[in-house]
Amino acid sequence: MPSVTTQAIVLRRADYRENDRMLTLLSPGMGRIEALCRGCKRVGSPLLSASEFFAMGEYVFYAGKGRMTVTSCNLTETFYPLRDDYERLKYATYILAVAEAAAQPGERAVELFTLLARSLGRLAYGQRDKGAVTAAFLLHFASISGYRPRLHHCVRCGREMADDEIYWFDGQNGGLLCAACHEALGYAQPITAAQVRWMRDVLSVGIDKTSLPDHDAPDPLLCGYVGQRLEKPVPVKGLF
Numbered sequence: 001m002p003s004v005t006t007q008a009i010v011l012r013r014a015d016y017r018e019n020d021r022m023l024t025l026l027s028p029g030m031g032r033i034e035a036l037c038r039g040c041k042r043v044g045s046p047l048l049s050a051s052e053f054f055a056m057g058e059y060v061f062y063a064g065k066g067r068m069t070v071t072s073c074n075l076t077e078t079f080y081p082l083r084d085d086y087e088r089l090k091y092a093t094y095i096l097a098v099a100e101a102a103a104q105p106g107e108r109a110v111e112l113f114t115l116l117a118r119s120l121g122r123l124a125y126g127q128r129d130k131g132a133v134t135a136a137f138l139l140h141f142a143s144i145s146g147y148r149p150r151l152h153h154c155v156r157c158g159r160e161m162a163d164d165e166i167y168w169f170d171g172q173n174g175g176l177l178c179a180a181c182h183e184a185l186g187y188a189q190p191i192t193a194a195q196v197r198w199m200r201d202v203l204s205v206g207i208d209k210t211s212l213p214d215h216d217a218p219d220p221l222l223c224g225y226v227g228q229r230l231e232k233p234v235p236v237k238g239l240f
């Protein structure tokens with residue numbers, strides 16, 4: 001019997017028949033997985049918690065007839081506080097949707113899995129501003145997806161940008177724009193020097209180690225930046 005065991009996080013669930021659910025999961029080794037979770041809605045089912053949003057654990061699948069079925073799960077984390085607090089929940093739902101939009105079947109996703117698990121942990125248990133945690137997720141997500149924003153040089157002329165310059169952010173070209181290039185192009189979003197410092201620091205030491213204030217995180221700008229590059233739209237309604 002072909003059976004597969006892997007760590008995974010539930011990205012999406014959809015009710016199916018009376019007692020079943022279809023799950024979309026993210027596995028570090030296998031990327032996106034679609035699987036049937038049979039009987040999980042029955043009272044007392046050992047798979048009920050494993051078929052909820054954000055559930056993380058070691059899942060065992062039976063792979064047969066072109067379909068994966070969850071046979072058991074050793075649950076390691078439910079990120080339960082996300083369910084209790086609307087503020088935590090809305091940001092967590094958003095980052096889950098971003099991960100879902102990026103994950104591909106059969107494509108390793110070790111970095112994305114680790115980033116998602118840590119970010120959900122910060123949103124569930126941490127005291128940091130939820131928008132700042134989300135901004136940090138998006139920065140690292142952009143990096144592992146191959147479009148880390150350029151924050152030290154102008155994306156158009158390549159000139160090194162000093163710490164105290166007036167900055168513009170050119171999302172299309174993936175980074176900062178100097179004042180002269182902004183004038184020539186006529187587009188780009190304004191961004192403050194504090195926001196640039198915050199992004200540079202978080203990319204270099206991580207959000208847990210930065211001493212810069214959470215309110216300098218440019219979360220709406222990063223949502224737009226990453227959102228433009230995702231294959232399918234992720235709603236940001238109610239986030240800002």
Ligand SMILES: [Zn+2]
Pocket residue numbers: 154155156157158159177178179180181182
């Ligand atoms: Zn320039």
